Amino acid sequence: MTDEPLIHAAFEAIAATAPPPERVRARIAARARVHRQRRTLLVGAGALGGAAAATAVGVPLLARSGSGVPAGPAAPSVAAGTPFRFGPGWLPDGVSEQYRQVTVMPSDAAFFGSRRSWLPPGVAYPEDHSPAPGITLTIGERFGDADAGEPVTLGQARGRLAVTDMATVSWEHEGTPIRVTAYQLPNQADLAVRVARSLTRSASTLPLNLTVGFPARFGGRLTLAVHPRPGGWLTSVTSETLDRTRSAMVVASTGEAPKHTYAQFGRPGGITLWVPDEQDPSANFTRDEVDQALMDLAFKAPDLSWVGGRVA
Amino acid sequence: MEFEEFLSARLAALLRYATVLACDPHLAEDIVQEVLSRAQTRWARISAADVPEAYVKRMIVNELASWRRRRAARVVPMSLSALDTVGAPLEDPATAVDERDAMIRRLAALPVRQRIVIALRYYEGLSDPEIADLIGCRPATVRSHAARGLATLREYSRSTT
Numbered sequence: 192m193t194d195e196p197l198i199h200a201a202f203e204a205i206a207a208t209a210p211p212p213e214r215v216r217a218r219i220a221a222r223a224r225v226h227r228q229r230r231t232l233l234v235g236a237g238a239l240g241g242a243a244a245a246t247a248v249g250v251p252l253l254a255r256s257g258s259g260v261p262a263g264p265a266a267p268s269v270a271a272g273t274p275f276r277f278g279p280g281w282l283p284d285g286v287s288e289q290y291r292q293v294t295v296m297p298s299d300a301a302f303f304g305s306r307r308s309w310l311p312p313g314v315a316y317p318e319d320h321s322p323a324p325g326i327t328l329t330i331g332e333r334f335g336d337a338d339a340g341e342p343v344t345l346g347q348a349r350g351r352l353a354v355t356d357m358a359t360v361s362w363e364h365e366g367t368p369i370r371v372t373a374y375q376l377p378n379q380a381d382l383a384v385r386v387a388r389s390l391t392r393s394a395s396t397l398p399l400n401l402t403v404g405f406p407a408r409f410g411g412r413l414t415l416a417v418h419p420r421p422g423g424w425l426t427s428v429t430s431e432t433l434d435r436t437r438s439a440m441v442v443a444s445t446g447e448a449p450k451h452t453y454a455q456f457g458r459p460g461g462i463t464l465w466v467p468d469e470q471d472p473s474a475n476f477t478r479d480e481v482d483q484a485l486m487d488l489a490f491k492a493p494d495l496s497w498v499g500g501r502v503a
Numbered sequence: 504m505e506f507e508e509f510l511s512a513r514l515a516a517l518l519r520y521a522t523v524l525a526c527d528p529h530l531a532e533d534i535v536q537e538v539l540s541r542a543q544t545r546w547a548r549i550s551a552a553d554v555p556e557a558y559v560k561r562m563i564v565n566e567l568a569s570w571r572r573r574r575a576a577r578v579v580p581m582s583l584s585a586l587d588t589v590g591a592p593l594e595d596p597a598t599a600v601d602e603r604d605a606m607i608r609r610l611a612a613l614p615v616r617q618r619i620v621i622a623l624r625y626y627e628g629l630s631d632p633e634i635a636d637l638i639g640c641r642p643a644t645v646r647s648h649a650a651r652g653l654a655t656l657r658e659y660s661r662s663t664t
Contacts, residue, residue: 194653195625201606202523202626209522210532212514215539219510222540319541451545 221355222321272396275305277330277369278503281389282309283382286325287499290316292416293397294331303412304331305397309501311376316418318425318449322357324375326386333368345388354380360387393503401443401490405430406480409439417493420446423461426493439476441466443490454481464488504555506546510539513556521563523622526611530567538562557637564638568615609656617652620645 273295290308295301310316310325317323340353343360350362357374360383371387373379399415411432418425423445431438441464442448448455448465453476455465464485466476504512514535521531542549542559552558610618616638623634631649635642 194656197602197606198610198621198625198656200603201610202622204603205526205607205610206519206523206626208528209515209518210528212510212518215518215532215536216510216514218536219539219543222536223543320544321537321540 218356272398273300273302275307275330275393275395275397276302276367277328277364277390278307278393278395279309279326279328279371279386279389280391280503281385282326282501283373283376283386286311286376287501288497289314289325289499290323290327290416290418291395291397291497292414294412294414297413302331304329306330306332306416307395308418315421318420322372322374325373326376326382327372327374328386328390329370329372331367332370343384343387345384345390350387352380352384358383360384362387364390391503395497395502398494399428400493401426401428401441401488403428403430403441403484403489404487405439405441405484406476408432409437409476417495419495419498420444422446424493424495426490439466439484441484441488443488454478454485456485504550506543506550509546509550509555513559514539517556517559517563520560520627521567523626524564524567524619526607526618534563534566538566561637561639564619567619606656613652613655617648617655620648621652621656624649 273293275291275293286309288307289310290306292306294303294305296303306327306329308316308323308325308327310323314324340351340359340361343350343352345360345362348362348364350360353359353361357372358380359370359372361368361370363369369387369390371383371390373383373386376382397415397417399413400417401415409430409432411430411434414427414429414431416427416429425442425444425446427440427442429438429440443458443462443464445461446463448463449467453466455463457463466481466485517539518531518535521535522528525531525534538559542562549555549558610621613621619638620634623629623637624631629637631642631645634645638645
């Protein structure tokens with residue numbers, strides 16, 4: 192055969208080894224479910240680097256001029272940090288904490304939920320809503336398929352272990368939903384159960400380092416998230432109505448913003464502020480409101496002293 | 504077109520496309536899953552494009568180049584039994600299968616940009632300007648990648664005969 196037909200024949204043979212679409216479709220659907228769950232939680236993003244001194248680099252929150260009424264600044268109790276309530280008493284070798292998120296009521300710091308992730312070495316926290324490899328502990332959020340999986344015993348509690356491309360143990364403690372997931376780890380079902388059984392009280396916190404003048408119609412609870420990025424950090428705050436019909440998110444980070452954002456501003460010191468592209472259309476977070484919120488945003492570089500740790 | 508409709512209509516073709524570009528069905532599966540999961544979150548904008556499939560294909564090319572930067576190059580684990588199940592009619596089956604298998608291994612060993620260009624030209628049948636538009640470079644760069652890739656393939660061929 193001459194070159195061209197031979198090359199074509201070779202590519203045809205390679206194409207014939209393509210994986211079956213059914214399997215890929217199932218995996219995409221599984222990731223979409225996780226994405227929806229995480230959207231429900233209004234995930235933000237994360238942080239690294241130094242900045243232990245938490246130097247103020249923003250400007251004080253300013254009341255918005257014009258028709259919009261900003262939500263008030265967070266209460267001091269929120270700024271001081273709300274405890275996560277529970278943390279793992281045991282973790283697999285090698286993983287370390289790389290992501291913290293907490294949802295609170297800004298007026299009284301009432302705890303709604305939290306999420307923390309311990310990732311394998313050298314793995315960055317994914318910023319594309321895909322599941323975080325390693326161990327993730329989620330508290331206070333109910334997910335669908337409560338009866339999915341096999342029953343497992345967790346001390347005196349009864350939970351469910353569901354295994355797809357990740358292993359998930361879910362149960363309730365005094366009415367609070369708790370969920371442990373293990374993803375992209377060897378023997379992840381065993382690890383998820385062992386982490387779930389090890390849960391203990393936690394005094395760890397995530398202090399508020401961002402205050403945003405969200406329009407009042409987004410007022411409700413605040414979700415703060417922090418994780419390290421290569422050479423820096425990323426932190427976000429989301430305001431969501433209590434009925435979860437409207438939400439708005441603002442992100443601050445070192446390094447580059449994603450390619451597609453709804454709006455972004457540069458700040459001195461290599462800080463970028465942005466509003467993600469995936470805005471809920473019904474929220475109608477208008478461009479003027481976004482611009483005003485980003486200009487008025489006040490933040491400190493997040494405390495990253497917990498990054499790399501394994502404490503409960 | 505809704506995302507689910509797009510998957511029903513085009514997922515198999517996208518997997519073949521990615522497999523050809525990656526020369527690795529496992530990597531292709533990971534890449535297509537990654538790309539489509541990301542595409543799903545912004546499908547409203549992508550589906551508004553004239554040809555959503557072209558947009559997704561560009562994402563696959565970019566993702567492949569990105570993965571290759573992050574990972575060491577792989578050797579393609581093509582099995583001869585898999586090869587025997589497919590292929591165009593051959594003049595001399597025994598010799599031609601050997602040649603084709605050797606060509607697969609040569610293609611897999613090419614630098615990723617060169618292989619992408621050759622795959623798009625000889626498997627997808629795209630013109631150099633179309634390839635340039637897809638991978639985000641000038642047509643002259645496409646011709647350069649193609650020439651170097653073909654030269655490498657011929658060099659292998661001479662050295663093994």
